[in-house]
Amino acid sequence: MSADINARFDEIFHDTINDQVVVHDELSADQVDGWTSLTHINLIYALEDEFGFEFSQSEMAGLANLGELRALVTAKASGELR
Amino acid sequence: VTTSLEAELDDMRSSLDAGLRDAGDALLAIAGLQARLGDDTAALTTLRRFVLTDRTYRRWERAARLCRSLQDRGGMTSAATRVAVIGTSTLDQLGPLVEVACLAADLTVTTHVSGIGQYETAALDPASGLRRFAPDAVVLAPDAGAVTLPTLPSDPDAVVSHELARWTAVWGAIRAHSDAHLLQLNFVPLAGRPLGSLEAVLPSSRRRLFAELNRQLAVAAKDANVSIVDVDGVAAAYGLDRWRDDRYWYHAKQAVALGALPLLASEIAAVLRSRLGATRKVLVTDLDNTLWGGVVGDDGVAGLELAGSPIGEAHLAVQSHLLDLKARGVLLAVCSKNDPEIARSAFTEREDMLLSPSDFAAFVASWAPKPEGIRKIAEELNLGLDAFVFLDDNPAEREIVRQQLPQVDVIDLPLDASGYRRALVDYRGFEVADVTAEDVARTDQYLARAAAADLLASATNLEEYLRSLLMRADVRPFDDATLPRVHQLIGKTNQWNLTTRRHTLETLQGFATDDAVLAVSLRLTDRFVDHGIVAIAIAIARPVDDALEIDSLLMSCRVIGRTVERTLMDLLVAGARERGLRYLRGVYRRTQKNGLVADLYPEFGFVLEHETDDVQVWVRDIGAVAEPENPLIDRRDARR
Numbered sequence: 043m044s045a046d047i048n049a050r051f052d053e054i055f056h057d058t059i060n061d062q063v064v065v066h067d068e069l070s071a072d073q074v075d076g077w078t079s080l081t082h083i084n085l086i087y088a089l090e091d092e093f094g095f096e097f098s099q100s101e102m103a104g105l106a107n108l109g110e111l112r113a114l115v116t117a118k119a120s121g122e123l124r
Numbered sequence: 125v126t127t128s129l130e131a132e133l134d135d136m137r138s139s140l141d142a143g144l145r146d147a148g149d150a151l152l153a154i155a156g157l158q159a160r161l162g163d164d165t166a167a168l169t170t171l172r173r174f175v176l177t178d179r180t181y182r183r184w185e186r187a188a189r190l191c192r193s194l195q196d197r198g199g200m201t202s203a204a205t206r207v208a209v210i211g212t213s214t215l216d217q218l219g220p221l222v223e224v225a226c227l228a229a230d231l232t233v234t235t236h237v238s239g240i241g242q243y244e245t246a247a248l249d250p251a252s253g254l255r256r257f258a259p260d261a262v263v264l265a266p267d268a269g270a271v272t273l274p275t276l277p278s279d280p281d282a283v284v285s286h287e288l289a290r291w292t293a294v295w296g297a298i299r300a301h302s303d304a305h306l307l308q309l310n311f312v313p314l315a316g317r318p319l320g321s322l323e324a325v326l327p328s329s330r331r332r333l334f335a336e337l338n339r340q341l342a343v344a345a346k347d348a349n350v351s352i353v354d355v356d357g358v359a360a361a362y363g364l365d366r367w368r369d370d371r372y373w374y375h376a377k378q379a380v381a382l383g384a385l386p387l388l389a390s391e392i393a394a395v396l397r398s399r400l401g402a403t404r405k406v407l408v409t410d411l412d413n414t415l416w417g418g419v420v421g422d423d424g425v426a427g428l429e430l431a432g433s434p435i436g437e438a439h440l441a442v443q444s445h446l447l448d449l450k451a452r453g454v455l456l457a458v459c460s461k462n463d464p465e466i467a468r469s470a471f472t473e474r475e476d477m478l479l480s481p482s483d484f485a486a487f488v489a490s491w492a493p494k495p496e497g498i499r500k501i502a503e504e505l506n507l508g509l510d511a512f513v514f515l516d517d518n519p520a521e522r523e524i525v526r527q528q529l530p531q532v533d534v535i536d537l538p539l540d541a542s543g544y545r546r547a548l549v550d551y552r553g554f555e556v557a558d559v560t561a562e563d564v565a566r567t568d569q570y571l572a573r574a575a576a577a578d579l580l581a582s583a584t585n586l587e588e589y590l591r592s593l594l595m596r597a598d599v600r601p602f603d604d605a606t607l608p609r610v611h612q613l614i615g616k617t618n619q620w621n622l623t624t625r626r627h628t629l630e631t632l633q634g635f636a637t638d639d640a641v642l643a644v645s646l647r648l649t650d651r652f653v654d655h656g657i658v659a660i661a662i663a664i665a666r667p668v669d670d671a672l673e674i675d676s677l678l679m680s681c682r683v684i685g686r687t688v689e690r691t692l693m694d695l696l697v698a699g700a701r702e703r704g705l706r707y708l709r710g711v712y713r714r715t716q717k718n719g720l721v722a723d724l725y726p727e728f729g730f731v732l733e734h735e736t737d738d739v740q741v742w743v744r745d746i747g748a749v750a751e752p753e754n755p756l757i758d759r760r761d762a763r764r
Contacts, residue, residue: 057186080216083372087382088182102375 047093047119051112054092058084067109093119126161133157141523148178152187164194168227169530175228175390176551177536184386188220191227195234204234205400208254208304209392210246211265213379215239218265221389228390229397229552230404230510240377243270247297261305261399262298263353263392266291267379268314273333280328284336292344303628305399306350307392310338312359312367349629351557353395358387394552401616404533404553405507406485407449408498410516411460411467415443415479417541420470421462431476438541443478445548450483454554455505457486459497459514464489494521495528506681513553517544558608590687590756593650597691600762602636606645609657613680618717621678622710622724627662640665642672642699646692648683648757658683661692663699663708671707671743672700684720690754693728695761697746709733710742 052065060076063069071077090096095118105111133154140150151174158167171191178184195201207222209215219235226233236257238246243266246254254262272290277283295306313334317323323331338356345352359367362384372378380388397403412419416439417429429436450456456479460467467489471481481487486504488497494516502509509531516522522534535551537544602610611629618624627635635643646659659679663672674696679688700708710725726732730742753759 057182079376080214083376083378083382084182084185084217087372091182091383096371099371099374102371 044116044120047116048112050092051089051115054088055085055108058088065108067107067112069108070106089115095119129157129161133161148174148180148183151177152183155187155190159190159194164198168194171224172227173526175224179386181382181385184221184224184389185217188224191224192220195223195232200232201234204232206236206257206260207233207263207396208236208238208257208259208261209263209265210238210243210254211267212243212270213240213267214377215265217382218385218389221385222392225386225389225393226396229393230402231393231397231400233396244294244297247294250301255301259302259304261307261396262302263307263309264294265309266311268312269379271311271337273330273337276326276328278328280333280336284333284340287337288340288344291341292348295348295350303630307353307395307399308341308345308350309353309355310341312356312364315364315368351395351399353392355388355391358391359384362387390552394555397552398555398557401612403556403616404513405511406455406457406501406505407446407513407515407554408457408459408501409446410518410521411458411462411470413517413541414515414544415439416470420466425470425473428470428474430474435541438544440478441545442548445545447478447483449554452554452556455485456483457501457505458484458488459494459501460489461491461494462489494525498525498529498532506684513551515548517541557612587756595648595650595686595757597688597757597759598647598649598762599644599695599759600647602632602643602645606657607632607636610645610660613657613660613678614676617678617680618715619681619720620684621718622674622721623676623713624715624718625676627676635662642696644695646688648686648688655683659688659692661696663696665703665705666709667705669707669709670705671709672696672703672705673709674711687754687756689724691757691759694753694759700746701750706745708744708746710744712740712742714738
């Protein structure tokens with residue numbers, strides 16, 4: 043289940059932000075070419091669309107790195123967080 | 125690597141054909157593979173089909189990136205129409221989507237976006253990105269949040285006209301430094317009904333104020349030659365509750381939900397297309413199971429499903445929409461695999477048939493492949509295949525037309541006939557900027573051409589035939605009544621057009637009042653039909669060179685072969701003589717489409733003065749003595 047979520051997460055990251063970068067949890071926006079506030083919105087939208095949940099306003103704004111985002115997505119997508 | 129990409133492409137194609145994958149998903153993947161294989165033309169054709177098929181933001185966003193890289197790689201950006209989008213919210217995602225949407229609108233477009241906070245400054249500041257971008261078209265896209273209508277005002281009319289003035293002032297600011305076409309999005313009210321049903325009742329309610337604002341905006345836009353993009357209507361159809369997602373508004377000032385952006389981009393592309401005159405002209409339709417239920421060759425005329433049966437009524441709805449299109453000037457043609465007699469008998473023998481054979485400008489019923497039939501119709505009507513749209517219930521026929529005639533737009537129909545009318549209505553290629561009297565009359569002209577062709581068969585030579593038509597040309601200086609049609613012809617005539625200068629309405633109005641300029645329209649009538657305004661001549665006096673110089677000279681292809689060009693030349697000579705000028709100077713600006721008139725000037729005794737790669741300048745000494753004028757067309761000049 044969470045392996046599947048991880049794979050879909052990575053694919054969406056590649057589709058919306060940068061398809062060259064090797065994904066790891068410490069990545070933050072300033073290290074990735076193409077991860078701007080604009081493409082971040084595309085990423086947020088794609089994740090919501092893919093997994094069928096909604097981020098709250100504070101979740102949208104408060105993510106420091108890819109690992110945090112992945113953990114949040116996994117929790118929300120597997121129903122641990124609503 | 126290439127072979128594995130090709131194998132992947134084959135796989136993807138078969139899963140598309142077999143319906144194993146979502147069509148939009150498969151088409152986007154195919155376009156990507158074609159691009160990686162270096163077949164950019166095929167990739168763009170596939171993207172175009174994708175745009176007509178898919179509506180999801182995530183795929184459109186990827187399609188837009190692919191489109192941009194293909195256009196950059198192909199060097200298409202330099203020749204593209206430059207479209208600026210300015211607004212009051214975040215519009216960065218919309219720009220690229222408009223570019224990809226324009227693929228389906230027969231336009232190559234590059235965009236520039238000025239979003240939040242730059243609405244007025246972009247228009248007014250000489251150093252703004254908008255000014256430096258030098259747009260061909262500007263799309264004004266404010267959002268409801270920027271509207272400052274008060275709550276329940278005591279004088280709703282006054283606050284609406286005050287608000288309106290704020291937005292129309294921007295038109296003037298842009299016009300002051302730019303000839304760009306202007307497109308204005310109208311206003312979408314915020315979702316939610318604070319007053320409940322009173323929203324519909326009180327003239328001062330939010331809903332009524334927005335409705336009134338949009339109404340007045342449309343009136344003002346018409347006067348100012350600004351095209352309205354009816355985003356209010358699009359949002360209503362999409363669902364106002366979903367049109368905006370407040371989380372995205374507060375977080376990133378997205379006034380339109382990302383999921384709705386493909387629809388908005390398509391609407392902007394459709395209006396741009398109509399504004400720039402890239403409208404398609406002919407709908408070629410299948411008969412069996414498209415215009416009626418059943419197969420006439422098998423079920424017989426009496427066995428066809430039409431009025432009174434549920435399926436028949438769905439097909440009649442298609443017929444009814446075709447009649448609407450015809451009334452708007454779209455030409456209808458039949459391309460059917462049938463025996464021609466039997467196919468026609470269905471129209472004449474069934475009283476519940478809405479269409480009749482005379483509604484069709486061409487009627488091809490045979491057993492030949494459909495691409496062949498469509499080619500034949502194109503020749504008969506003397507129109508390019510890129511003016512054609514194809515309607516057929518059979519996916520196999522759609523596919524063969526798509527493959528063999530990629531210039532033709534193919535409308536995808538759902539499996540069930542109940543969805544046919546809607547698919548047809550949702551196709552946007554026939555939209556025009558305005559509906560003029562000539563549009564409504566045009567279909568009748570093509571039908572009369574068929575009658576004239578019969579006369580041709582009985583006349584013994586061409587001159588006798590042309591004389592027998594009793595043609596008359598009414599030549600009139602540009603005026604308010606003719607300018608809309610003149611502007612339309614200037615915008616869309618490609619073939620019989622010496623200079624292809626796409627003047628704006630403002631420029632044309634300027635010509636109309638300038639005595640140094642000969643600016644006339646020519647209306648052709650004959651014993652069968654009024655062709656309407658079909659030709660335009662604009663020429664400017666150059667006293668220093670003792671010459672009248674042709675700025676624009678063009679004619680609708682509908683009347684080629686009627687000797688109108690002789691009459692045009694006669695009136696240019698007369699115009700020069702009236703102004704005491706000795707020479708007529710002709711300019712030919714070569715385009716990909718106007719090879720037809722490459723030899724026009726030498727045919728009329730002009731001598732080449734000089735030429736560069738794409739421009740030739742020709743000169744003719746008109747002499748002191750008037751030569752005989754075209755005897756085949758009776759010319760009547762109206763004076764300004």
